[in-house]
Amino acid sequence: MALIITDECINCDVCEPECPNGAISQGDEIYVIDPELCTECVGQYETSQCVEVCPVDCIIVDPDHTESEEELQGKYEKLVGDGRVSPVSPEADG
Template sequence: MALLITDECINCDVCEPECPNQAISQGEEIYEINPNLCTECVGHYDTPQCVEVCPVNCIITHPNVTESHEQLLAKYHALITGAERAPQE
């Protein structure tokens, strides 16, 4: 599962640098997570680092992107090997 930043985001800028996959970027109003790059930190850390540092707890499991731990790990391996990335939905 990818993660999603809700509209409760206060644009505090702490999540973006914590993402090892560079999946977080500033959107039009709040930060956004690219589900094609988000592995919930699988392959890097035991827990999603953006969730760990978020002061308002506005990062949730994306309701429309369901992935198993194995799928997240496969995505991680594809990202680190430079495999072709799918466009953001």
């Protein structure tokens, strides 16, 4: 499942740099998440990094882009294989 940012977003700028896939960008009014790049940090971290840092809890599962953990892992592996994202070293998560 990709994540989505709701209209409760306060444009605080903390989520964008936390996304290891570069899936978060400034939209017209609030930040947005590209579902093609969002893996919910599967393959990289134990939890979704943007959700962890969001001060208003406005990042939720996107009901229009549901994926299993296996599908998210496959998406991550494809993004790494294509060179679109860099793999995270195990020591980065701890």
